[in-house]
Every structure is written in structure tokens, then in C-alpha cells.
Amino acid sequence: MMGKPKVAILGFGLVGRVAALMLHEKCHVSVYEASDEHASSSAGALAAAMLAPLAESVICETDLAELGLKSMAMWPSLLAKLPEPVFFQQMGTLIVAHAQDKGDLNSFSQRLKPLKGQEAQVLNSAYINELEPELAGRFHQGLYLPCEGQLDNLAFYRSSFAYLQKSDVQFNFNHQIELLTTPSEPVLIDGQQFDWVIDCRGLGAQNESADLRGVRGEVARVHAPEVELNRPVRLMHPRYPIYIAPKPNNEFVIGATEIESQDNGPITVRSTLELLSAAYTVHSGFSEARVIAINAGLRPAFSDNRPRVEHCGNVIRINGLYRHGYLLAPALVSEALSKGLL
């Protein structure tokens, strides 16, 4: 009888973690990560972790939005394994616009793609107040996307590591791996033989992938005891969607910007002002909030902004999740692994 296959997972960001959670019971898993267990420069460590298939259908193709719906359904069972509870919420998204940006809200609403019976509801101020009493009187029109949700990415990072550490997964941190374009079989990683390699390095694979680029995003995390929001609020902005996503303990993630740049240096003053003033205009309680962290990072993306799964012998490459990491990861990774491993 054959033993469990030996699998190397390269990259311990969001995709690497999801892959490890899906594989560790059936395989001997070794994780290789260029940084430490926090993978704190990975896109998933910085994201607002929105699960917004309907809103994203405005900018992505229907098949991706549907993959997002599938992922939404998979997250609860994936998180249920973890010892530390990870905040997961599916109470919809509220979308609002200031009077000057009403045109953007209208065109957004026209571009929502029909998605398996999931529909947006047009709201007047009374309904907005019912959903989010603390926003009473601030907005007169909005949209409610009931199928959407979010999770706490930091808790997921923490909890997935804690859980995998207790299983027999082997971790190799501060270990950068270069992968040959046409790997041998079985694949040799760091002198060890593996039956399968799952390449989840994101921008770490940039040298081997000509059209992979970084798209800069900036995001703030604040503690705002004076603000109570029941669900993420998306504010229309002329250049990028700004989400104010409530996490447990009155923490809020505000972001993210989207800039065609591979600069991962600190956030600019302009972006800081845009993000924080957006939050303040939604709820004045943010004026006394404490800024816990304000970060900039890069999202890995291909030129069509679609994720890519490539099977090359026993190497499976999953990359280019762009701004849709949490939205797509469970369904995308599970589909990628289903050819041979799951």
C-alpha cells in the first residue's frame, strides 16, 4: 500500500494556508515560506477580507463571481476546524454614496451582473437606518447586497498556523524557493523529493512569470469604540471601492486603495487622508478612533486580472488572485487540487 503523498507548499500566505488546511490530513505537507509564520507582507495579511461576489461582479466576469459564491459556502467548514474561532460574518454589504458621487452609485448598480438569484436591494434612508442605525440621516440612498460577507484575516492567519503547527505539517520559514520552469519528477525542493508541489508564492514567483505584476493597496486598521456597524459599508469613490469592514472588538479595516504600482513602501499622506476621511464622512465616531496599523502591500495579478491555475507535471501553480483572495481561495484551491490530490 502506498503511503501518503509528500507535498511541498511554497508560500504561506492565504492560498498556501488554505491549501495546507485542505491537504494536511491526506498528505505529508511541508511548507516553505520566504518570511516568517505571519507572512505579513502577503496580500492576505493586509486585506479587508471581504467576501463580496455580487459587488465584485461589476469588475470581474460572471464565472469568477460564481466561484466567489461557491467559496462563501466553503469558508464556514474550513474555519470550523480551527481551534481559535475566526470571525466570519454573512450579513450582507451596505453600499452608500455621498450626494456628489450619486452617479457612481447608479452606474455601479447598473453593472451588477445577474448572479444565481442573488440580487441587490435599492434602499431609501429609512431602510438604511434600519440596517445601520448609527448611519441615520447621513445617506438618502444606497444598495444592500444580502449575500455578501467578510472574515477576520488576522485571526485566520493566526488560527490556521496554530492548528497546522499541531498537526504533522513541517514548517520551513525564512526559506525562499526558486522553482524551475520545467521541474523534474519527482520534484526536488531543498534537496528533498516531493510527489507534488503547490506553488502559492504570489509575487514571490514573479521572476518565473512574465506577466505577473503587483497592484499596490493601502489599508488602515483602527479601533473605534464609538462606532457600531453591523456589517461592512462600502463607500463609492471615484477611483477605488473603499470598504469599512467591522471586525470584532470595535476594530475596523478601512481600505483599500488600488494603484498600478509595484512600490510596497509606506502609505502616502494622500492615501491616508482619503481612507481616513472616507471613514469619517461615513461616521463621525471615527474621529476619536485609534489607528492600530496602516499598511501598504502588493496584490499579485496577471494582465487580465484573473487568477490562474497551472498544472505542470506534479507542480500546481495557483497565483494572480488580485483583489479577490478571500473571495476565491477556497473554491479555487479546491478545484486546483482536485486534479490528482483531493
Place this chain on the structure above:
Amino acid sequence: MRENTPLTIYGETFSNRLLIGSALYPSPKIMQESIVAAGSEIVTVSLRRQNSVAAGEDFWQLIKDTGLTVLPNTAGCHSVKEVVTLAKMCREVFVTDWIKLELIGDEYNLQPDPIALLEATEILLNDGFKVLPYCTDDLVLCQRLAALGCEVLMPWGAPIGTGKGLLNPYNLKTIRERLPDMTLIVDAGLGLPSHACQALEMGYDAVLLNSAIAGAGCPVSMAKAFSHAVSAGRSAYLAQAMPEKEVAAPSTPTMGMPFWHQ
């Protein structure tokens, strides 16, 4: 029939009259496909939001890959000092002395600051730049910019990104009539192909647009539609439209009516 002369920008000639922007597309791939569908020969690029020169290189490479003439712009600048610095950076990065000068005076509707624009234009022209100023549709401002030595002017149709079309056709016509030899390009505010067509019918040499294509449901098809509209507008201008009349004039003589009533 008017004589068809090519679009001339500081001595260089072009046959296509649709200049296209490179921002706000759903993906870089769709941007490239839209530019091809538009048939544009000139593409504008913004350097401002790239944080550092090296960091934006991949994106600029995508634009250079289109093989088109690059027109860098100073979008996002609010002062003379900022535009001058950025113009110099653009000259280095894109190896061109062309600069689309955008100097914002009002943050909300992104209206150009006419006074600072004159100052910055003069500085940059003296520094050897070929300046294409983005300005409001004010005749006197356009005359002043011409007097400084600009060979191309780019008055707006409407505020950037509004898609409202030519808000003040009278002003735009006046500028066309009073500056007959100037290369005039309507820049900003167009939403529909018919707006572009209207600008070309008026005798404008070209239009520059971005959001109308990038923000369309299908940018590639919309790029094609704008390309047709620009051709139609140019042909109409060359063909010289019939004069407008206040009363109806039947195109067919009416039988049985005295000729002096016809």
C-alpha cells in the same frame, strides 16, 4: 469640401483623431485591447500615482508595448511646482518632450486652474517642452496660451469623468473660429460617441478621452464606437454641413402651388 489635413501636434502628423487614456480599465489586458479597437495612435499616461519611477515600470511597459506615441500627463498636480517637477520626470521616463499639462484648481470637479496653468506653461515652454495644456473653454485663456507659443490646446468638454459631453458648444465654436490655425483637441467630459462626433463636426482636430471607454460596460466595443464617431464627425466637417435655417424648406417643390409660394 474642405481640404483634409492630418492631425498635427508640434510638427508630427497623425491620421487617427482619437487620443486615448490608460487609466481605470477593468484590467491591463482590456486596456490594451481597447486601445487597439480605438485605433488610437497616441495614448496618455499618468506618472503621478505610481509612487516611484521604478515601481510603475511594469505598467508603463504594457503601454510602451502598444507601440503608440506616449503623451505623459500631469494628472493629480495642484501647483506650478508640482507640475514642473512631474513634467521633468515624465521627460526622463518616457523620453519625450511632449507633456499634457493638467493643473487642477478645484479638487472636486477637477477644474483646471487657468492662472497657474499660464505660469506653468510658460516655464515648461521655456524649458523646451512641447506643452499640450488641458484648459477650460475660455477664449481669452486659449488666446493667452496661444500667445505663449502653444501649438496645441485642449479645452474641456465638461469636467473630467462626468460624461456630460460638450456643455458649452458656443464657447467651443468661438475658440475654433477665433484660433483657426491652432490644433484643438477636446479633452475630458465626453461620455458618448455622439459627443466626440459633435466635437469633430465643429472642426476640432481630435478628442481625448478615457473614462467614456474605460468605464463602459464593454470598453473594447465602446472604443470601436468612438472610433466610428470620430471618423463620422471628421467626414461631416470636411463635407461642410448645410446651414441651419429657422423655417422649413421643402426638399421637393410642391405641385399646384404658385412658384413664388414655394
